[in-house]
Ligand SMILES: Cc1cc2nc3c(=O)[nH]c(=O)nc-3n(C[C@H](O)[C@H](O)[C@H](O)COP(=O)(O)OP(=O)(O)OC[C@H]3O[C@@H](n4cnc5c(N)ncnc54)[C@H](O)[C@@H]3O)c2cc1C
């Protein structure tokens with residue numbers, strides 16, 4: 001069987017790196033290998049290949065996903081302030097995960113690995129470990145063969161599973177599972193996803209920070225709410241070899257160079273500019289930040305995060321109803337969600353100098369060189385809009401406190 005006969009071999013930049021093909025291959029002859037940016041791509045051992053095309057059949061980038069139907073749209077946030085602090089947005093994922101674990105189930109989500117230098121999907125089975133898979137990590141996460149198999153085996157053994165990830169990861173998993181994917185035991189959540197940055201840029205960024213502080217990063221919260229939900233910070237926790245105490249460094253999101261590159265769409269995977277899975281991954285629930293919420297419901301305290309929750313299936317509605325006692329929520333419309341979050345349905349456009357940036361990065365310019373050349377400063381128009389937004393939020397906060 002020649003590699004060229006496989007449809008996935010012709011995907012090029014359209015491959016989103018979900019790993020479903022490698023997990024499905026009955027001969028284990030597909031390995032996911034890093035490109036110069038750290039993005040994973042399938043590489044086939046043609047000599048061992050059976051020519052069964054199982055890899056093609058599960059690939060979400062080859063299309064064929066049915067359009068997801070929004071059966072219910074809500075704004076929602078957890079009642080517990082601890083949960084909100086521990087989550088990136090309204091804490092809905094954490095509550096769904098707690099309820100699955102309380103019923104003896106398994107949760108699969110993205111966790112830091114290798115001293116926070118990488119992100120990978122892991123399975124967790126107890127509430128203490130749940131913290132590992134909470135909060136957004138803005139780096140492409142690796143979903144290994146063992147994770148796909150772990151989800152499948154847990155369902156087959158009669159346990160409930162909650163899988164959370166980007167739309168392409170959910171689409172890859174559902175196709176890998178086939179009929180098992182339709183099981184009542186599986187609950188899938190996709191996050192509204194505007195794209196995933198290059199894993200190697202992140203690992204170099206962490207190496208750079210480690211050298212700068214003569215310490216090692218031991219935890220990162222890319223959405224720390226110590227400065228609020230709308231004006232979140234990137235929080236790095238360090239531990240030095242000879243110092244038993246950790247220290248923290250917090251940078252507001254629009255001053256953290258890595259976050260600026262991410263938000264400018266400079267460091268994203270090429271497939272994210274032509275996303276194959278938006279609103280067609282087959283998830284039960286889609287979760288995102290409810291950006292713009294403060295203008296819709298100024299009377300609600302949004303300071304620690306509010307989520308947009310889109311239930312796409314009856315199973316999703318039932319799971320959301322199951323956490324009703326732990327949340328504040330209300331009706332919303334798709335127009336309200338889209339106003340602050342067009343990437344729910346539309347792929348983002350790349351940063352104007354995206355190719356140049358990625359070429360410089362791949363040519364080992366190093367973080368310092370990249371920082372000197374690309375500062376991702378916002379334009380005057382964006383800065384004025386940001387200032388006006390901050391003033392408006394202050395006025396709304398005063399008005400809200402007056403209402404209470
Ligand atoms: C790469 C990325 C881009 C995003 N872009 C947007 C956006 O444009 N607009 C928007 O409204 N929301 C976006 N989100 C989603 C948002 O940040 C929150 O994750 C979401 O609102 C859920 O928040 P929560 O408080 O319910 O749960 P949290 O506790 O914050 O849970 C986050 C969930 O995301 C999963 N996750 C974290 N990192 C990754 C990763 N690297 N890959 C796959 N899954 C991951 C975790 O396993 C967990 O299930 C993005 C998230 C990611 C990971």
Ligand code: SF4
Pocket residue numbers: 001006024025026027028029030044048049050051052053054055056
């Ligand atoms: S055709 Fe079958 S054996 Fe060959 S790489 Fe694809 S899944 Fe594996």
Ligand code: SF4
Pocket residue numbers: 008011014015016017018019020021022041042055058059060061062172
């Ligand atoms: S999109 Fe996923 S299934 Fe398709 S080739 Fe890429 S890694 Fe494999």
Ligand code: SF4
Pocket residue numbers: 016166167168169193194195196269271272273274275276277278
């Ligand atoms: S934008 Fe689309 S292709 Fe990119 S990570 Fe998100 S879901 Fe996958």
